[in-house]
């Protein structure tokens with residue numbers, strides 16, 4: 001064996017060390033390094049070996065090793081590969097540096113360097129080998145590789161479950177003997193979910209309780225979330241104590257798992273948002289389409305039924321406009337919750353915008369209409385919103401698979417049609433689709449098309465109804481009333497086409513034509529020398545709200561040359577109440593043009609005295625429904641008298657519409673009404689007839 005080194009105190013400081021001493025020190029140094037150092041002759045026989053290599057080969061003394069070859073110490077394949085490298089070094093005389101190989105005994109890695117052993121003359125007489133243990137570097141490398149592999153899986157968006165399992169597998173692969181498990185917190189912050197390495201029997205059989213109750217056995221590394229919270233822990237069974245780099249690696253793995261979980265939740269949230277309505281959290285149209293397709297397919301296979309339902313909150317706009325958007329949003333959330341409460345398993349409710357909901361109901365014991373009635377009742381439960389007590393109603397339309405349509409598109413169209421029917425029927429009702437509705441809708445569409453053509457062909461004519469002053473009996477004004485001179489149907493009255501024109505927006509060009517014709521006719525009468533009369537022109541909501549309305553009025557006046565004081569625009573009370581502030585602004589603009597304003601159908605809306613005071617009006621027109629039953633209906637008489645007093649109080653002229661009898665005229669005169677309009681005096685008549693009447697009276 002190699003001689004024991006002497007301590008430096010034993011060396012006299014003054015004299016040069018001898019060659020023998022230097023040799024001893026060298027041997028001592030060589031024996032103390034953990035690396036393997038050896039020399040072999042040309043035949044591969046050990047000439048020398050340090051303590052580390054002797055011990056590693058299971059021998060005790062260097063002498064035991066001298067003379068042996070690798071074939072005596074290792075399996076022949078391993079010996080052969082060492083032999084080949086060393087032979088190459090000896091034959092070429094070139095060193096072989098930094099060759100990495102697995103340890104032949106035990107685990108770990110070595111980095112081998114071999115240089116030729118030469119005699120004094122420089123002749124190669126063997127090989128000198130030196131190794132370095134690079135196991136920890138190799139381990140660090142493999143840990144880094146494993147970490148990179150995991151990160152790559154996260155970047156690729158591998159699903160969370162397989163990713164956690166792979167992570168636990170990977171840990172066991174790169175850190176032999178380890179058992180690893182991932183525990184995630186549930187909503188109550190309990191550690192529950194377990195992803196264990198598939199190979200490790202220990203990890204498979206353990207439960208979160210095992211881990212948490214055995215802190216001595218398990219070390220838990222926090223899996224943090226991006227927002228500073230914690231998703232759970234990476235539990236590692238400490239079967240052997242690990243070096244720092246392993247713990248560093250495990251900490252990195254826990255962090256990577258944290259990132260993977262963050263990404264998983266982000267992806268979940270994105271998917272949720274893509275398929276849900278942000279306000280109510282209900283499924284949106286995309287999800288509804290997907291689910292409804294599934295429901296219809298299943299119903300088709302089983303000859304089952306599915307109901308597609310359109311549900312619209314009545315007067316939602318009113319709530320939104322009067323209580324504000326925040327209250328409107330709150331209301332929609334309440335409605336969404338109430339529908340969800342009642343809809344039942346397997347069915348779906350989706351908000352498709354505004355106050356419109358679509359329901360897809362799957363078949364149960366209870367029939368669809370009874371279920372919808374229950375939903376309607378639930379929605380109608382009283383509620384308080386922005387300090388106001390409200391009770392909501394809704395209009396519901398339903399179409400059934402397969403009776404009313406076989407595809408989602410057909411069912412949507414038919415349920416929508418049924419819902420419109422419910423609205424037309426005075427809201428707050430449930431309508432089941434009927435093919436007659438489709439026929440009506442088709443007819444309506446055809447009528448819209450005809451209306452469009454009628455505008456191009458200028459098929460609208462005006463009839464005029466005179467208004468008589470109560471005291472003087474003079475004609476003080478005429479109301480222009482539009483008629484459609486239909487090529488085949490003859491004269492069509494406004495009640496039959498104005499609502500459709502409103503709905504389709506065609507009222508704007510129609511109203512514009514009426515304005516121009518009315519102003520032109522009024523001017524024409526003046527030109528004919530007839531006493532000037534005020535001409536009243538009806539304006540519908542859509543037309544009144546239209547941006548260019550003031551411009552159109554000004555243009556009609558300019559074109560005709562009619563002075564503005566002879567034009568009076570009639571708007572309904574309900575139109576004004578929709579947006580009081582906006583209406584007041586527009587009315588002032590009309591006043592600024594010199595045009596006067598009358599409130600039509602007065603008494604049918606809900607304007608308060610205070611609101612009425614704010615409108616820049618000239619006249620109130622009492623709705624004919626109050627006049628019709630005079631003198632039989634005492635209530636109507638009382639209301640009419642009140643309206644007249646109110647108008648006088650506000651210094652407004654008041655005119656009663658629909659006066660058909662002398663008795664009605666007498667009552668109105670006594671009540672103080674300024675003027676009357678109605679069949680008693682004249683029906684609406686064409687321009688030529690009106691000219692004649694005016695001429696006779698002048």
Ligand SMILES: Nc1nc2c(ncn2[C@@H]2O[C@@H]3COP(=O)(O)O[C@H]4[C@@H](O)[C@H](n5cnc6c(=O)[nH]c(N)nc65)O[C@@H]4COP(=O)(O)O[C@H]3[C@H]2O)c(=O)[nH]1
Pocket residue numbers: 465480481482493494495498511514537538539540600601624657658659660677678679680684
């Ligand atoms: N039973 C009865 N009815 C009487 C009597 N006196 C007049 N009427 C009718 O009452 C309606 C009065 O017009 P309105 O209230 O403005 O109601 C009008 C108005 O709201 C709308 N309208 C008419 N022309 C236009 C127009 O050019 N533009 C717009 N936007 N709407 C119009 O159509 C509605 C209906 O017009 P018309 O069918 O012409 O019906 C007219 C008229 O013929 C009467 O003594 N008894």
